[in-house]
Amino acid sequence: VNLIVVLRxxxxSGARKLMTAFGAAQAAIHLNAMFLLEAEIPAALEAFAMKFADIGRRRHVLHGRDVFENLTVSRKEELFRLKQVLLNLTLRLREIFVARGRHEDRMALTVAEMAGPLRVAAATLLELEGHSPLPPPLAPKEALEKIAGRPLPALSQARETRLLPAGTASATLLLMIELANRMRERATKL
Structure with missing residues (x-):
C-alpha cells in the first residue's frame, strides 16, 4: 500500500507521534509512505513524472483537500521518466538475477517489490500510446498483462504472499526483464 502524506x-515532534502507528501499518499492510511538503510538490512532479501521472489517475484522498486535483504532467516529462524507469528496472533486475539467482526466496521478494513499478510503467506506456486509461484499481496489473499478451499470476502471487512456487522465481524474473525491455523499445518509438 502506497500513501502520500502532504504536509506544510x-x-x-509530529513525526515521532506517528512512529508507532506507522510501524504497525508497515507490518500489517506493507505500507510505504512518502512524506511530501506542499512546497515540494512541483519539484516532485518534475522528478517523478511517471509516478505522479499514476497518482493523478488512481489517487484516493483519505483526509484533507486534494492537492493533486489539478495535477498535470507533460507528455515529454512522462515519456522521459518512463524510459528512465524502464532502463533502471532492466539494469537492476539483471543485477539481482545474477546476484540472487540461486536463492528462490530472495528472487520472489524482488518480484514482489518490482512488479508494482513494472505495472505502473505498463499503464503509462499504454496511455502514452493513446489507449484510453484502464479503470482503477487494477489498471496497472491489466496493462502489464495486455503488454505481455497473457495473465501474469506469478506477479500477483508474489505481491500478495511474497512467495512463488518452487522453481518459478528465475523464469518470472527473466520475464520481467523481457517485458521491461519490450516496453522500453516501444517507448523509444513514441
Whole structure:
C-alpha cells in the first residue's frame, strides 16, 4: 500500500507521534509512505513524472483537500521518466538475477517489490500510446498483462504472499526483464 502524506512542514515532534502507528501499518499492510511538503510538490512532479501521472489517475484522498486535483504532467516529462524507469528496472533486475539467482526466496521478494513499478510503467506506456486509461484499481496489473499478451499470476502471487512456487522465481524474473525491455523499445518509438 502506497500513501502520500502532504504536509506544510515536517517537524520532529509530529513525526515521532506517528512512529508507532506507522510501524504497525508497515507490518500489517506493507505500507510505504512518502512524506511530501506542499512546497515540494512541483519539484516532485518534475522528478517523478511517471509516478505522479499514476497518482493523478488512481489517487484516493483519505483526509484533507486534494492537492493533486489539478495535477498535470507533460507528455515529454512522462515519456522521459518512463524510459528512465524502464532502463533502471532492466539494469537492476539483471543485477539481482545474477546476484540472487540461486536463492528462490530472495528472487520472489524482488518480484514482489518490482512488479508494482513494472505495472505502473505498463499503464503509462499504454496511455502514452493513446489507449484510453484502464479503470482503477487494477489498471496497472491489466496493462502489464495486455503488454505481455497473457495473465501474469506469478506477479500477483508474489505481491500478495511474497512467495512463488518452487522453481518459478528465475523464469518470472527473466520475464520481467523481457517485458521491461519490450516496453522500453516501444517507448523509444513514441
Amino acid at each position: 512542514s515536517f517537524e520532529e
